[in-house]
Amino acid sequence: MLHRSRHGDADAFGALVRQHAGRAIGTASLMLGSYDDGLDASQEAFARAWRRIDSFRGTGSFYAWFAAILRNVCIDRIRRRKRRTHASLDEVHPIADHADGPAALADRSEQAERLWRAICELSPPHRDIIVLSHFQELSYRQIAELLEIPIGTVMSRLHAARKALRDKLAGGQA
Numbered sequence: 014m015l016h017r018s019r020h021g022d023a024d025a026f027g028a029l030v031r032q033h034a035g036r037a038i039g040t041a042s043l044m045l046g047s048y049d050d051g052l053d054a055s056q057e058a059f060a061r062a063w064r065r066i067d068s069f070r071g072t073g074s075f076y077a078w079f080a081a082i083l084r085n086v087c088i089d090r091i092r093r094r095k096r097r098t099h100a101s102l103d104e105v106h107p108i109a110d111h112a113d114g115p116a117a118l119a120d121r122s123e124q125a126e127r128l129w130r131a132i133c134e135l136s137p138p139h140r141d142i143i144v145l146s147h148f149q150e151l152s153y154r155q156i157a158e159l160l161e162i163p164i165g166t167v168m169s170r171l172h173a174a175r176k177a178l179r180d181k182l183a184g185g186q187a
Contacts, residue, residue, distance in 0.1 A: 019066050026066065030059050033076055037083055040149050044087040044140070046133050054090055058083040077155045084141065084159070091137075131181040139174035146171055 017025035034055065041058070042051025061082050069078050132140055145156045153171075157164045 019069065019071075023063075026063055029075060033079065034059075036076070036149065037079070040080070040144055041083060041087055043129070043132065043144050043148055044084075045090060046129070050090065054086045055083065058086045061086065073155065073158060076149075077151065077159060080145070080149060080151065081159050084145075088137075127182065131178055134181060135174060135177055138170060139177050142167065142170045142174045143178060 014025045014028050018029055037055040037058065038048075038051050040051070041054040042048045045051050045054060058079065062079050065082070069075065132143060135143065141160070142156065145151045145159065151159065153164050153167045156167045156171075160167070162170075
């Protein structure tokens, strides 16, 4: 698929989009604080990836390469948004398991909202490292390549980010 995409096969690229869309939308939604913004950013990132597919060297995974594009799109949107008020966390659509009762769903929804709020309150470097590690499930090596930092920095930044997140959640600041 990737080889065909690099040679201009739009159908093959469409298959790559379908394969990675859910993960991309989820990641962008986390970074931007809203499902709709995440969907828009993901679409923009896939369009940029298609236009730049010939720059993919093939030395890493497609998703790691694409995640750098997605991250840059999200950062651009966050910078533009600084002039406006931050998006409400009420726009985030948590995924519900309908087999649970209303009380369990309400409790899980409250926990998810606290988590989203705490993640959004982290500094951008901490928020990025949490999203890349825990939601995109990238390895330390992939994160290091993506952020262009040493693996040791990834590990220490992730440790600090987890501590900051734990402190926010424990302190009720979120």
